[in-house]
Amino acid sequence: MPKPIKRQAALRPLSREHHHGLLLCWKIKTGLKNQVEPERIKRYADWFFEQHLTAHFDIEERQLFPILGAGNALVQQAVFEHRRIEELFRSTTDLPVILELIALELDHHIRFEERVLFNEIQQVASDEQLRLLEEIHREVPDSDHWNDKFWEHAAPGANGLDA
Numbered sequence: 001m002p003k004p005i006k007r008q009a010a011l012r013p014l015s016r017e018h019h020h021g022l023l024l025c026w027k028i029k030t031g032l033k034n035q036v037e038p039e040r041i042k043r044y045a046d047w048f049f050e051q052h053l054t055a056h057f058d059i060e061e062r063q064l065f066p067i068l069g070a071g072n073a074l075v076q077q078a079v080f081e082h083r084r085i086e087e088l089f090r091s092t093t094d095l096p097v098i099l100e101l102i103a104l105e106l107d108h109h110i111r112f113e114e115r116v117l118f119n120e121i122q123q124v125a126s127d128e129q130l131r132l133l134e135e136i137h138r139e140v141p142d143s144d145h146w147n148d149k150f151w152e153h154a155a156p157g158a159n160g161l162d163a
């Protein structure tokens with residue numbers, strides 16, 4: 001019998017970071033829609049990447065994915081998507097296209113982890129592995145110390161995301 005799908009305490013900080021990541025995607029899309037200069041959007045996206053995403057990818061790859069193992073197809077997909085997203089963030093040409101792709105692919109990656117990969121990990125992880133993960137990763141820093149809130153004249157709730 002599979003264990004019931006309920007976000008274990010150990011995975012909750014990563015899931016909260018996923019929520020912040022989905023908000024980043026929404027902010028990028030909102031900025032593009034409202035014709036905010038791509039450079040302004042990219043500055044925020046780069047800041048978010050440095051402050052939050054690199055550490056998030058790192059903890060997933062070092063602490064979480066090994067629970068399934070490097071040979072697991074879902075893990076391989078997730079790692080491939082990490083490299084692809086990093087590559088997009090490093091691009092400096094064609095900003096509107098790059099930003100659109102970042103928003104699209106990061107959103108897709110997060111939903112894949114939440115709906116598929118994390119559930120799989122919860123099924124196979126031992127209590128000891130989950131306890132260890134919980135110890136390592138408890139802190140979720142606030143994601144929004146950024147002054148240039150170019151997305152603000154539209155509320156996130158309007159897009160089906162919790163504010």
Ligand SMILES: [Fe+2]
Nearest residue numbers: 057060078113
């Ligand atoms: Fe990831």
Ligand SMILES: [Fe+2]
Nearest residue numbers: 018056060113
């Ligand atoms: Fe993630």
